[in-house]
Amino acid sequence: MKRTIAALLAITLAGCGDSENGRSIYLQRFFGECTAEYGTATNLAKVEGECGIITTMINKFNAENHGTRVSQNVVAWPGYPQLTAQVAAKDPPDMVTMHTGVMSDYAAKGLIEPLEPYLREAGIDPASFTDASRRAVTLNGRVYGLPWDTHGGLFHINLALFKKAGLMRDGKPILPRSAEELLQHARQFKARTGKPYLIQSLVGDPAYQTRNMYTYLMAQDAVIFPDANHIRLRTPEARRVATFFRRINQERLGTLNQDTPAAIASFMNGEGGIYPTGTWMIGQFEQEANTPGRLLYKSYGVYPYPRLWGRHASFVSGHAWVVPTRERSPEQRAAMARFFRFLADHNFDWARTGHLPAFRSVVDSPQFKALPHRQDIAPLASIGQPLPGYVQRQSAIEGLVGEELAAAVNGQKPIERALADAERRVNNLLAQVD
Amino acid sequence: MAASPSRSRLSPLALAGVLVGAAIMVAPLVWTLLLSLKANSELVGNSGAALSAPYTLENYQAIFGNYLTMRWLLNSLIVSLGTTAGVLILSSLAGYGFARLDFPFRRTLFVFVLLGLAIPQQAVILPQHRLFAELGLHNSYPGLILPGLVGSFGVFFMTQYFRAIPVELDEAAMLDGASRLTTFWKVLLPLTLPAQATLGVFTFLGSWNDYWWPLISATRSDMYTLTVGLASSQMNYAQTSGLGFLMAQAVFASIPIFIVYIVFQKQIVRAMAGTAVR
Numbered sequence: 001m002k003r004t005i006a007a008l009l010a011i012t013l014a015g016c017g018d019s020e021n022g023r024s025i026y027l028q029r030f031f032g033e034c035t036a037e038y039g040t041a042t043n044l045a046k047v048e049g050e051c052g053i054i055t056t057m058i059n060k061f062n063a064e065n066h067g068t069r070v071s072q073n074v075v076a077w078p079g080y081p082q083l084t085a086q087v088a089a090k091d092p093p094d095m096v097t098m099h100t101g102v103m104s105d106y107a108a109k110g111l112i113e114p115l116e117p118y119l120r121e122a123g124i125d126p127a128s129f130t131d132a133s134r135r136a137v138t139l140n141g142r143v144y145g146l147p148w149d150t151h152g153g154l155f156h157i158n159l160a161l162f163k164k165a166g167l168m169r170d171g172k173p174i175l176p177r178s179a180e181e182l183l184q185h186a187r188q189f190k191a192r193t194g195k196p197y198l199i200q201s202l203v204g205d206p207a208y209q210t211r212n213m214y215t216y217l218m219a220q221d222a223v224i225f226p227d228a229n230h231i232r233l234r235t236p237e238a239r240r241v242a243t244f245f246r247r248i249n250q251e252r253l254g255t256l257n258q259d260t261p262a263a264i265a266s267f268m269n270g271e272g273g274i275y276p277t278g279t280w281m282i283g284q285f286e287q288e289a290n291t292p293g294r295l296l297y298k299s300y301g302v303y304p305y306p307r308l309w310g311r312h313a314s315f316v317s318g319h320a321w322v323v324p325t326r327e328r329s330p331e332q333r334a335a336m337a338r339f340f341r342f343l344a345d346h347n348f349d350w351a352r353t354g355h356l357p358a359f360r361s362v363v364d365s366p367q368f369k370a371l372p373h374r375q376d377i378a379p380l381a382s383i384g385q386p387l388p389g390y391v392q393r394q395s396a397i398e399g400l401v402g403e404e405l406a407a408a409v410n411g412q413k414p415i416e417r418a419l420a421d422a423e424r425r426v427n428n429l430l431a432q433v434d
Numbered sequence: 435m436a437a438s439p440s441r442s443r444l445s446p447l448a449l450a451g452v453l454v455g456a457a458i459m460v461a462p463l464v465w466t467l468l469l470s471l472k473a474n475s476e477l478v479g480n481s482g483a484a485l486s487a488p489y490t491l492e493n494y495q496a497i498f499g500n501y502l503t504m505r506w507l508l509n510s511l512i513v514s515l516g517t518t519a520g521v522l523i524l525s526s527l528a529g530y531g532f533a534r535l536d537f538p539f540r541r542t543l544f545v546f547v548l549l550g551l552a553i554p555q556q557a558v559i560l561p562q563h564r565l566f567a568e569l570g571l572h573n574s575y576p577g578l579i580l581p582g583l584v585g586s587f588g589v590f591f592m593t594q595y596f597r598a599i600p601v602e603l604d605e606a607a608m609l610d611g612a613s614r615l616t617t618f619w620k621v622l623l624p625l626t627l628p629a630q631a632t633l634g635v636f637t638f639l640g641s642w643n644d645y646w647w648p649l650i651s652a653t654r655s656d657m658y659t660l661t662v663g664l665a666s667s668q669m670n671y672a673q674t675s676g677l678g679f680l681m682a683q684a685v686f687a688s689i690p691i692f693i694v695y696i697v698f699q700k701q702i703v704r705a706m707a708g709t710a711v712r
Contacts, residue, residue, distance in 0.1 A: 032669035051669055073655050076665035085650035089567035197444045268479035282686025284675050294479075360443070 023335045025070045028093035030077040039156045044349045061342050068335040069144035090325035100318045101394035112322045114142040116349035121337035132384030133358040136318045139389035145320030149355030151279040152316030153211045160299035162275050165189040175306040177242050186253035199272035201263035206402020217240040218385050228390040231426040233419045234395035245409040270295035282354030302373045316384030356381050392433050400425045470681035477677040493682035506663035514641040517582035521637045525572045529592025550586030595629040631701040
């Protein structure tokens with residue numbers, strides 16, 4: 001009994017302790033935990049998936065950089081409650097994965113550092129970032145993150161069903177060039193296949209609605225956020241987009257009442273033509289497309305959202321590495337700069353996850369273009385547009401806008417009222433921002 | 435062996451109803467177990483594959499392959515047992531005090547205890563986090579255990595139980611020369627064992643399942659409890675591409691709770707029936 005108590009006390013005291021040296025980097029990330037599979041892996045060419053690639057990358061850096069150690073802390077997605085708690089406790093990590101849409105919340109309060117000094121030391125020129133990435137990590141003229149990827153909405157397409165619907169030409173799917181044409185295609189698709197043209201995750205997925213709205217507002221050059229405290233949604237452009245998606249649902253040209261897992265399963269099971277979702281699903285769908293016997297076998301294509309109004313644009317976000325503000329020694333800063341360099345040099349490996357690279361040189365590389373579908377989706381790196389850097393609470397706004405839009409396109413609220421409610425709720429939220 | 439009277443009264447129709455009800459209750463658990471025994475790749479797009487062989491233990495291997503899983507399990511055990519022990523000790527002492535001792539502001543203090551029942555954890559989480567940060571207790575066992583010790587429910591529960599014990603027992607013990615401490619320790623406390631068991635089980639379950647406080651207090655992975663650790667292991671869209679693993683995690687995290695239920699089912703049923711407090 002005494003031994004047990006002594007052991008428990010020892011563990012307790014160990015739990016209270018903490019030790020670091022000048023060249024250790026305490027990195028915090030999401031993307032899951034997979035040390036069981038990749039705990040000792042260092043060969044990047046042999047690993048797959050977000051978790052496998054980032055785990056192996058850190059292993060490789062540690063193996064190649066004696067004297068500098070990156071220790072990783074894996075947090076439950078998306079990790080912001082923990083990060084905020086760590087900041088409040090004055091114990092933030094050295095580097096953190098962050099969605100670019102969240103950076104403004106932390107940067108506005110000085111909780112993350114501008115990265116120019118690190119980038120200079122690492123020899124990374126922000127001009128080498130893709131347009132979408134550079135826009136995403138630049139806030140008020142300062143670079144606050146090392147961009148890691150760009151992700152945004154894409155049209156994931158079941159080519160076999162498109163062929164059956166007569167919507168293929170020269171081995172490529174025929175995508176609409178206007179909203180009216182999309183409706184025509186959808187009607188034709190439904191008539192010939194008996195299935196909906198669009199698979200939609202309309203339940204519990206506000207990001208789906210918001211992504212569609214932002215993308216097509218940007219395409220119409222509408223000003224969504226005229227300043228840091230206001231959103232503008234009671235506009236002809238927003239009405240046009242909401243009315244369009246409402247019509248798709250009224251004519252039953254898209255699936256209804258599906259959440260994200262159900263929509264993903266529907267697409268994999270060939271229950272619809274197009275699933276508009278993000279870059280992050282490419283790997284999963286590609287795997288299905290390469291597995292004989294699956295309904296997507298050799299029948300998968302993926303393209304940016306088509307231009308339905310105005311110009312070709314797409315709302316994008318991305319992952320970035322940011323540095324929470326805290327005291328650090330010059331040695332530690334130098335070690336972090338070395339790790340940034342390493343990450344930048346291995347951006348291609350990360351791009352194998354399906355996300356678009358953050359560096360122009362990788363997007364333009366033959367190596368990247370040789371990956372499946374990457375040439376088709378590469379335009380996203382240039383047409384991709386994040387929200388303006390001065391907009392805070394982007395994640396909360398996404399929830400509010402998505403909720404109201406879902407009510408509008410499902411017919412639970414008149415469109416005009418839903419847009420007005422969305423505008424009012426977002427403006428109330430932004431009025432509370434410091 | 436003769437059937438018990440209560441069983442003999444159950445008509446076939448009622449028995450069928452009970453069996454159907456039981457099947458409905460058990461079905462999701464069986465479904466979870468079956469899903470956990472299937473490869474993730476087989477479940478993508480078709481969770482119905484769980485109903486047919488082959489089955490595999492690879493999801494459980496992945497859980498145990500993570501070198502931190504056992505650490506998280508140990509953390510959860512230390513935190514849950516520590517919290518339970520602390521709550522039982524403090525609640526018994528406080529309950530005895532409120533029920534038996536006469537001291538200034540006793541009623542006022544008890545009202546404060548009752549008010550504590552009405553204040554949700556969310557209302558105090560920010561000052562609590564700040565306080566623990568100032569004390570440097572985050573990422574430590576004391577940091578995970580201490581907030582759980584100040585539950586008003588335990589004090590209220592034990593006070594009510596002590597009040598239900600006849601005062602004559604105290605008087606008889608004191609007539610025999612027992613001190614107040616001896617009376618509490620040797621006469622009254624043994625009588626509260628049913629209540630202790632009930633309170634202990636609920637405290638343990640609450641602490642084991644707690645997610646929010648460990649999420650923001652234990653931010654370093656070696657200090658995660660099982661709930662936070664397993665959540666951190668999940669990849670995005672786990673419900674689609676990692677369904678088997680997700681279910682294996684659910685099963686794994688439930689096993690200790692299941693054992694607690696099996697061992698203490700009498701106390702739990704009694705507590706649910708409201709008979710723990712006489």
